[in-house]
Structures are given as C-alpha cells and as structure tokens.
Amino acid sequence: MLPEEIKKFIEEFEKLPSIGPRQATRLAFRLIGGGQAKLAEMANAVSGLKKVKICPRCFFVHSQKTDVCSICAESTRANDVFMVIEKETDLMSIERTKKYRGKYLVLGELTKSGVLEPWQKLRLNALKKIITDEMSDKMAKEIIIALNPTTYGDLNASLIEKELKNYSHKMSRLGRGIPTGGEIEFADEETLSHSLTRRE
Amino acid sequence: MLPEEIKKFIEEFEKLPSIGPRQATRLAFRLIGGGQAKLAEMANAVSGLKKVKICPRCFFVHSQKTDVCSICAESTRANDVFMVIEKETDLMSIERTKKYRGKYLVLGELTKSGVLEPWQKLRLNALKKIITDEMSDKMAKEIIIALNPTTYGDLNASLIEKELKNYSHKMSRLGRGIPTGGEIEFADEETLSHSLTRRE
Numbered sequence: 202m203l204p205e206e207i208k209k210f211i212e213e214f215e216k217l218p219s220i221g222p223r224q225a226t227r228l229a230f231r232l233i234g235g236g237q238a239k240l241a242e243m244a245n246a247v248s249g250l251k252k253v254k255i256c257p258r259c260f261f262v263h264s265q266k267t268d269v270c271s272i273c274a275e276s277t278r279a280n281d282v283f284m285v286i287e288k289e290t291d292l293m294s295i296e297r298t299k300k301y302r303g304k305y306l307v308l309g310e311l312t313k314s315g316v317l318e319p320w321q322k323l324r325l326n327a328l329k330k331i332i333t334d335e336m337s338d339k340m341a342k343e344i345i346i347a348l349n350p351t352t353y354g355d356l357n358a359s360l361i362e363k364e365l366k367n368y369s370h371k372m373s374r375l376g377r378g379i380p381t382g383g384e385i386e387f388a389d390e391e392t393l394s395h396s397l398t399r400r401e
Numbered sequence: 402m403l404p405e406e407i408k409k410f411i412e413e414f415e416k417l418p419s420i421g422p423r424q425a426t427r428l429a430f431r432l433i434g435g436g437q438a439k440l441a442e443m444a445n446a447v448s449g450l451k452k453v454k455i456c457p458r459c460f461f462v463h464s465q466k467t468d469v470c471s472i473c474a475e476s477t478r479a480n481d482v483f484m485v486i487e488k489e490t491d492l493m494s495i496e497r498t499k500k501y502r503g504k505y506l507v508l509g510e511l512t513k514s515g516v517l518e519p520w521q522k523l524r525l526n527a528l529k530k531i532i533t534d535e536m537s538d539k540m541a542k543e544i545i546i547a548l549n550p551t552t553y554g555d556l557n558a559s560l561i562e563k564e565l566k567n568y569s570h571k572m573s574r575l576g577r578g579i580p581t582g583g584e585i586e587f588a589d590e591e592t593l594s595h596s597l598t599r600r601e
Contacts (some may be wrong), residue, residue, distance in 0.1 A: 202496060204464035206449040213446040218431055219424060223490075230489045231418055233453050233462060234509065240451045246413040248444035249406040253433050262433060264404035289430045290423075296402060309434070 207233075258331060260307040260324055261292055272296075272305060279303040280335070281342040283328060283369075285361060287311055287354075291347065303343075311348070311357045325364055332368045341369040350377055407433075458531060460507040460524055461492055472496075472505060479503040480535070481542040483528060483569075485561060487511055487554075491547065503543075511548070511557045525564055532568045541569040550577055 203211075207229045214225040232240055253262050256270035263270035272278065282303030286292050288310060295301050306328045308321055317325070333339045344365050348354040362372050378396035379388050388396070403411075407429045414425040432440055453462050456470035463470035472478065482503030486492050488510060495501050506528045508521055517525070533539045544565050548554040562572050578596035579588050588596070 202493065204453050204462055206452050206464065207462065209449055210446045213443055217428060219427075224419060226490055227419075227488075228417060229450060230462070232447065233450050233455070237451050240448060243413055244444045244448035246410045247432065247447055248440060250410055250429060250433050251437055251440045252406050253404050255433070262404055262407065262430070264406065288427075290426055293402065293426075 258327065259305040260309070260327075261289060261305060277302070279342070282345070283332075283341055283343075284345040284347050285328075285365075286347045287349070295347065303345075308361075311353070313353055315353065315356045315360065317360070325361070328365070329368055339368075343371040343373060344369040345373050345375070347375050350375070458527065459505040460509070460527075461489060461505060477502070479542070482545070483532075483541055483543075484545040484547050485528075485565075486547045487549070495547065503545075508561075511553070513553055515553065515556045515560060517560070525561070528565070529568055539568075543571040543573060544569040545573050545575070547575050550575070 207226075210229045210232075211222060211225040214220055214228060215222040217225075220228070232243060235243075253264060254268075254270075255261070256263055256268075256273055258269055258273040261270050261272065265271055265274070267274065279302055283306055284295065284301060284303060285306045285308055286295065287308055289307055292305055292307060295305075306324060308324055309318070311321075312318065332341050346358045346361055346365075348358045348361075358374060366372055376399060377392060378399060379385060379392060385393070407426075410429045410432075411422060411425040414420055414428060415422040417425075420428070432443060435443075453464060454468075454470075455461070456463055456468075456473055458469055458473040461470050461472065465471055465474070467474065479502055483506055484495065484501060484503060485506045485508055486495065487508055489507055492505055492507060495505075506524060508524055509518070511521075512518065532541050546558045546561055546565075548558045548561075558574060566572055576599060577592065578599060579585060579592060585593070
C-alpha cells in the first residue's frame, strides 16, 4: 500500500540506532511533507558525510587536507599520553572540558559481550604501533581508559587495560564520585564509597 | 571542531520529530561508520522520496501514474463516506483492519493550539468541494472524525465537526471502550464510563 520509495526509506532508516520501523515511517512522511527542495537538502546533508575523513591515528572524524586530524597534528599536545574512548561524542565531551592535552584513540561502540570486534582490535593495534614506533622507550607515559563507569564499561575497561598495560608506564581511569551539583543523600552506595576512598 | 559536513547534517536532522541535536550527532557518526557505499544508499533513500506523489483528493501519499491515489480511484469503495484522520500512519492502521470501505481525508498533524493551519483549512475545503460537486444532494452520507481520543484530539474533533456538519447527513467518531486484551481493573474512569454508556 505504501509507495516503493517510502518502503525503501524505511528499510534503510529503521536499522539506525534508536530509530525503529515506526519512527522511520513517521520520518518519511515528515520529510515528504517538507517538500521537494527540503528533500534535496536532506539528501545532500546525508551524502555530504561521504567527504568526512577518519584519522588513521586516533580514528576521530575530520576534514583536514592532511591524512591526520587536527588533534593528532597539534604539536602543543602531549605525544605520549593517550585516552581510549568509546564514542566520538565522548571525545567531544572531554574536549569541551579543555582539561585534557594528550592524544586519543576512538575505539567505537563496544558490544555487551565483552569481546572486541575485529576492527576494534585493529584500532588497538594501531595505538600499540604508534607507541612502539614513536616512543623512545617503546612505552607511553600514560594511557587513560575513559569508558562509561557501568558494569559492562568496567568489564571492557579491564580487558583493554590488560591489552595495553605493557605499552604504558601508567594506566588510569576517570575519577568517580559525586557529580557536581549532586546530593549525598541521593548518591548510590557505589558512588559514595568511591568518593570516600578517592577523597581529594 | 566537527567537520562542516557533520554540522550541516546535524542542523538538518535535529529539527525532525523525536530527533534532537544529540541523536542527530550520534546518527551522523553511525552513518559515517557505515562507509561510503552505505552513505550513498542512504542519500538515495532520502532523495527517492521526491518521487512520491500526494493525492489531491485525500492527501495521502501514492506512486500511481494518475494524479489520484488508488484508494480514491477504487470504484468498490463508498464514494459518499469520508474519514478525517490526522496522520498517514493512522490511515494505514485503519486500512489494516480491512473494515472500512469509504474514502479518507488526511488532515496532517494538528497543533496543540486547537487552530487549524492554513494548509489544513485548504484540505478541509477540498473535501467540501468534493461533496458539493459530486454528491447529488450536496451532502455526504457520513463523515467519521477519527482523531486520537485525547483531550486535545477531542477539542480538534469538535472544531472539525462544526466545520463539516452542514456537509454530511451523519457525523460520527470512533467508538471508545476497553481495548481488546485490556483489563477492567486497569481501565481509567473515562474509558470505563464510555464502555458502559456505549455497551454493545
């Protein structure tokens, strides 16, 4: 009953994260309702993403003329400190703090299985190669594993730590505690314990 | 810090229903992660929607060679019974019941203000014109206002009923009551009252 073009659209978009078949259907109708010119703009916005490059060192997106992204190319950032993060949006949050002046490795979204995908292993290997090729003692100064402090984030962090510990003098994770603006009364036990043992 | 192409994508997609800036950002990264070929497919899926036509009688989408959609063209459907619905997806739900054999008017998503948009008034006028031009006594047999039975759906239904009552012998709305599979214990008072007064 629906035109083929709408079915095709739904088929493509329902697979995307947090868009199911229902939202994809609604999206199609909304886009059609927006008119021809808007539709052309949206299609261009999607195909424009083809021009985005992925840095072969940290795997973050960029649009530099060089192969390497501007963060990796920045000479004022520490070359021997690396932060392993899961998602590009995590990197953006960290950058917004303006407190971190080292390099990154974007690992990509981790599965719940606690096993790294083959392409994620390749990314870890890329980091190992950077360290062994470029560090004078073949060791980084510090590697910060910045995964979400959830049960399965912690599991993955331990696995990655094991993989990398021979490549760095120091391994660390993000500090845990009561978030700024949070209340002691409502903090969970785990968080409160951390804030006690890691008191500043 | 993000490439222009990603910013452009976010700008276009964050305005869509139930996609905010955060989801649009995540979507961009997911699409880029999918690779060049996938991106081209997605862009095609969007621009393919340009080929979808909108029926000038009922305003549902279609891809017929004719101007008019297949529902409006179907000769075995009653020509003098019309159902006013809000969204295309509502029409699809009604069609799936296979119980309705009349025509439709897709009004488009109603605002919470209880005021019809200018283009929605044009759609109501299109229906009035069909009735006065094509019905022998310039009256439809029945017009069913099939809006969601919510507070503001009911408000809009009353307004539309007022607009159309001089164009139809009978005005009706969808029956209310306990949904099949529902439990009396958990039905709200309003629903239960309806199921009593409209008992079958």
